[in-house]
Amino acid sequence: MISVSSVVKVGDIAIGGNNSICVQSMTNTNTLDTKSTVEQIIRLVNAGCEIVRLTTRNVKEAENLKSIKSELTKNGIEIPLIADIHFNPKVAEVAARYVEKVRINPGNYVDKRKSKTRFSAKEHLQEREKIAHNIEPLLKICKQHKTAIRIGVNHGSLSERILFKYGNTAKGLVESAVEFIEICRSFDFHNLILSMKASHVPMMIEANRLLVSEMQKKGYYYPLHLGVTEAGDGDDGRIKSAAGIGSLLANGIGDTIRVSLTEKPENEIPFAKRLIAKYGKRKKLDLPSVIFNSTKQPEYHLSYNNLESEDLLINATVDFTRLISQKPAKELIVKHNNRDDKTLSDNILQGLGIKYSKAEFIACPSCGRTLFDIEEELKKVKQQTTHLKGLKIAVMGCVVNGLGEMADADYGYVGAGPGKVNL
């Protein structure tokens, strides 16, 4: 399944079609702190980032995007900016005048949570009409300013209305996006990019594949932004991103990517570039020839020679993820230069949720909403709990996606306010 997309311009960057796959990241500074935000964007640009997203919580932050842009211009930097909006349509309407793209989350943008558990067909339709009414002003502003919109659906923050009808499923993610696409199309707005993100890698892959197939049926060709949310840090975070993003790119799906890591944002860029260099060819790549042993537990044996450690991690993860989508397996043996790499094999099986050999961590990459040093806190939590095999522990900067993504976690560590964490 190769996704053929139309081209959407985000500032001077063309996304989709035959254009090269573009790398994005997100700042984790306070958007009102112009100096720190500009300095971080400059570090991202120097690392090779092509588009930067900024947390935009309120009108004051939306207004400050103008100052950030003008400071960047003074420094000779013209990188397109994206305002990340979750709850407030008015904030999006202000931001859309200053930046090249606005990201909205259909799960909580207009379609707010009402603690309702049942929706009649009539109520479902009424809510949809309300969304159309409330989003129309934003679409007008975006048309006027040539601002693109990303409909960014997250598994952790689907609206209750969508949850009631479709459950917390890949189908629910896709229906949430399709509903917004259709509303935008009804106003003749097509400057759209879509994303389906989840921390559970198989869910992210399934949702993206399903979205491509739904769009193909309907004759829509919007570009896709790929990412695995709350992937965490270190090798674990990189394995989840390689599995989700790399395997989709290797199947010809995806137009722009963000590798989310609970590390400095600029650390995301070299890894994203490696994934694009290997798989961003916009065609379906052949599967490797491997040994598949089905006698006891189905298992794959993958052998590599003379690779750098990050290349080995990427190749083994992406190959295994693609192989199990054809023929499932419960075990993996990775050999490098004829020696077993058991740690890598175990980490890949864990990253894909197949077999757990240590505690599982779900940690957000942090952003301007984060109210504590999540990178440090994650390290501390990991040091104390990694040995607790089978436990799922979430470390989240805030509740925006936190509560949904950590719904099946055994413990959660969530930013609740300045200097305040809920356990």
Ligand code: SF4
């Ligand atoms: Fe930002 Fe983390 Fe909250 Fe997501 S969960 S909005 S990355 S602080």
